[in-house]
Every structure is written in structure tokens, then in C-alpha cells.
Amino acid sequence: MAAWGKPNRQSADEAKERLKLVLIHDRTDLSQDELSTMKNELLAVISRHVEIDPELVKISMSHDGREQKLTADIPLKTSHRRKIG
Amino acid sequence: MAAIVVTITSGKGGVGKTTTTANLAVALAEDGFKVVCIDGDIGLRNLDVVLGLENRIVYDLVDIVENRCRIRQAMIRDKRLEELYLIPAAQTRDKSAVSPSDMIRVCDELRSEVDYIIIDSPAGIERGFRNTIAPADIILVVTNPEVSAVRDADRIIGLVEAEEKGPAKLIINRVNPGLTKRGDMLTPEDVVELLAIELIGVIPDDENVVISTNRGQPVALDPKSKTGQAFKNIAKRLQGQTVPFMQLEDKGDFMSKVAGLFKQGGD
Ligand SMILES: Nc1ncnc2c1ncn2[C@@H]1O[C@H](COP(=O)(O)OP(=O)(O)OP(=O)(O)O)[C@@H](O)[C@H]1O
Numbered sequence: 001m002a003a004w005g006k007p008n009r010q011s012a013d014e015a016k017e018r019l020k021l022v023l024i025h026d027r028t029d030l031s032q033d034e035l036s037t038m039k040n041e042l043l044a045v046i047s048r049h050v051e052i053d054p055e056l057v058k059i060s061m062s063h064d065g066r067e068q069k070l071t072a073d074i075p076l077k078t079s080h081r082r083k084i085g
Numbered sequence: 086m087a088a089i090v091v092t093i094t095s096g097k098g099g100v101g102k103t104t105t106t107a108n109l110a111v112a113l114a115e116d117g118f119k120v121v122c123i124d125g126d127i128g129l130r131n132l133d134v135v136l137g138l139e140n141r142i143v144y145d146l147v148d149i150v151e152n153r154c155r156i157r158q159a160m161i162r163d164k165r166l167e168e169l170y171l172i173p174a175a176q177t178r179d180k181s182a183v184s185p186s187d188m189i190r191v192c193d194e195l196r197s198e199v200d201y202i203i204i205d206s207p208a209g210i211e212r213g214f215r216n217t218i219a220p221a222d223i224i225l226v227v228t229n230p231e232v233s234a235v236r237d238a239d240r241i242i243g244l245v246e247a248e249e250k251g252p253a254k255l256i257i258n259r260v261n262p263g264l265t266k267r268g269d270m271l272t273p274e275d276v277v278e279l280l281a282i283e284l285i286g287v288i289p290d291d292e293n294v295v296i297s298t299n300r301g302q303p304v305a306l307d308p309k310s311k312t313g314q315a316f317k318n319i320a321k322r323l324q325g326q327t328v329p330f331m332q333l334e335d336k337g338d339f340m341s342k343v344a345g346l347f348k349q350g351g352d
């Protein structure tokens with residue numbers, strides 16, 4: 001696409017960030033609150049089976065085109081690490 | 086001939102659907118196609134005045150649907166362009182006077198006679214929206230580069246997908262290059278990234294649109310108008326041509342360059 005130039009971003013930046021979140025909510029019907037509740041529930045289930053560090057867990061919404069994706073990045077504490085640590 | 090039915094819709098009102106319908110119809114007719122535009126905004130008819138054809142209305146879309154006239158009789162021919170016609174909306178009825186299947190029937194009857202049928206939608210996601218998308222082959226969503234218009238466009242794009250009429254294509258109207266450059270308006274790239282659909286047109290914010298609407302002479306009729314050219318480019322892209330998106334010039338920027346020249350001279 002043609003370049004409209006890279007302006008020094010101000011209120012447009014804010015508009016874009018706010019719209020990103022609003023559109024995730026609109027498309028999925030999930031609020032930020034519901035998203036964090038779900039995250040906590042997921043963590044509870046997972047930590048029943050494997051050891052994880054809740055601080056390192058990243059669960060977020062992303063999109064591929066207009067397709068919404070729930071992405072979870074959950075580093076596991078390996079038994080190997082546990083021995084060393 | 087087998088017409089292509091193009092529906093212009095938006096979600097948020099007032100973003101430029103009627104303006105786009107009129108100019109796109111003019112641009113396609115200028116390219117030599119036979120074009121009928123249909124005002125789908127029953128009860129709030131407007132396309133007639135934007136095209137400057139308001140004094141010639143005898144029958145309207147509801148008359149066709151209720152069998153008071155034949156389609157031909159409700160088609161007003163534009164005197165400026167050989168092959169441009171308008172089917173006006175009824176002004177004194179409401180949206181329930183027309184159903185999605187009525188729209189499909191009217192368009193199917195026209196399909197063999199014209200090249201393009203361009204349908205202007207009412208704002209919103211109610212009956213009027215369903216009527217106008219029902220017969221569509223291609224749906225163009227108009228938005229402005231601002232938060233509420235983009236949000237509503239996203240909603241409409243989702244509905245179009247759900248109706249299996251997608252993917253819709255995007256027209257960003259009323260882009261102000263000065264504000265964009267200052268970082269105070271979403272850029273066309275931002276809007277495309279947020280909505281994640283194909284862009285088919287970028288139209289500058291231009292006072293000549295208001296002036297030309299006052300006169301009932303769409304800007305696309307003016308060969309010197311840059312905004313008219315932006316609409317003509319949409320017509321070309323609809324025909325499958327690859328046309329680069331034009332660089333919108335920033336008037337403020339131009340003036341500051343001129344001022345800069347004077348300063349240089351004075352120093
Ligand atoms: N590119 C533009 N530059 C300046 N003014 C514009 C532009 N496009 C539209 N306008 C003006 O914005 C107003 C709304 O445009 P228009 O009637 O086409 O919108 P609409 O989406 O059809 O509205 P509605 O939802 O009420 O049907 C009009 O006064 C029109 O002249």
C-alpha cells in the first residue's frame with residue numbers, strides 16, 4: 001500500500017490501542033474481566049497437573065486476519081530445573 | 086449482460102454511503118457501463134438529491150415492489166450520462182414495505198439489462214441493512230478514520246461474514262492528511278490493520294463534496310477533482326484493475342512549504 005508517511009503518533013496511537021481492545025471484546029463477547037477470570041481458572045487446572053510459575057504465564061487474545069485466537073504461553077518448571085533450583 | 090450488484094453499507098450513519106453510491110455510479114457510467122443505482126434507504130430518501138434527480142421522480146422502489154409500476158417506469162435516466170439510472174426510495178413509507186426477497190427479485194430482473202447495480206444502504210443493522218445486502222455480489226463498507234465509525238464497521242463486517250456475503254471490501258472516507266500527518270487521525274494503514282479486510286478506496290475529506298452535493302453534481306463529474314479521481318479509482322478496482330492508492334496531499338503542508346520559501350527569500 002502507498003505510504004502515507006510515518007507521522008509522529010499522538011491521539012491516533014491511543015485511538016488505535018483502544019480500538020484493538022474494543023474490537024477483541026466485540027468480536028468475542030469477552031470482557032477484560034472475563035478474560036482474566038478465565039486465565040485464573042486455566043492456571044488452576046494446569047497447575048493441578050504440572051508445575052508452573054504463574055508469573056511467567058502469558059494468555060492473550062490475538063488475531064490472524066479477522067480470526068480471533070486465544071494464545072497461551074505457559075513455561076513449565078521441569079523436574080530437571082527443580083533439582084538444580 | 087449479467088450485472089454485478091454492489092451494496093454500499095456502513096454501520097454508523099453519516100460516514101458517506103450516499104455520497105459514495107452516487108460517485109461510484111457516476112464513475113462506472115463514465116467508464117461506459119450501464120449502471121442503475123437503487124436508494125435502499127426507505128423513508129429517508131437522499132440519493133435523488135445527491136444525484137440532482139429529485140425533480141424527476143414519478144415512481145419509486147415501493148411502487149415496484151407493490152406492483153404499481155414496472156421497473157423501467159421507476160428508473161430515472163440521468164441526462165448527464167447516457168447509461169446512468171436511479172431507482173429512488175419511497176419517502177412516505179417505512180423499511181418494512183420492502184423485504185430482502187423483494188430486493189433479490191428486483192435485482193434479478195435488472196441483472197440481464199445492466200452492468201452494475203449499486204445499492205445505497207440505510208445506517209444501522211436492522212431491516213434496511215438486511216434488504217440491501219440480500220441481493221449483493223460485493224459489499225463495500227464505508228467508514229471514517231475515527232473510533233466509533235471503525236468500531237461499527239467491524240460489526241457490519243462481522244455480520245456480512247455471518248450472512249456468507251463476505252469478505253466485504255473497505256472504503257475509508259474523509260481522510261484528513263493534515264490531521265493524519267500530525268498523528269491525530271488514524272491512518273488508512275491503521276484502519277486496514279484493525280479491520281483486517283481488503284481496502285478498495287481512500288477518499289479525502291474535501292469541502293467540494295459538500296459544494297457538489299449542494300448543486301446535485303457529484304464530484305466524480307468534475308474531471309479536475311482529486312476527490313472525484315479517488316472515486317473513479319474505486320470504480321477501476323471494482324473492474325479488477327490495479328490502481329495505486331493516491332498520495333493525499335496535505336494542504337497545510339503545502340502552505341508551510343510556501344511559507345518556508347518566502348522565509349528563505351527574506352533571510
Ligand atoms: N469526503 C467527504 N468530504 C467532505 N464531506 C463529505 C465527504 N463525504 C461525505 N461528506 C458529507 O458528509 C455528510 C454525510 O454524507 P452521506 O449523506 O453520504 O452519508 P451517509 O452515510 O449516506 O449518511 P446516512 O447514514 O444518514 O445515510 C454529507 O453532508 C456529505 O456531503
Ligand SMILES: [Mg+2]
Pocket residue numbers: 102103104126131205206207
Ligand atoms: Mg445515506
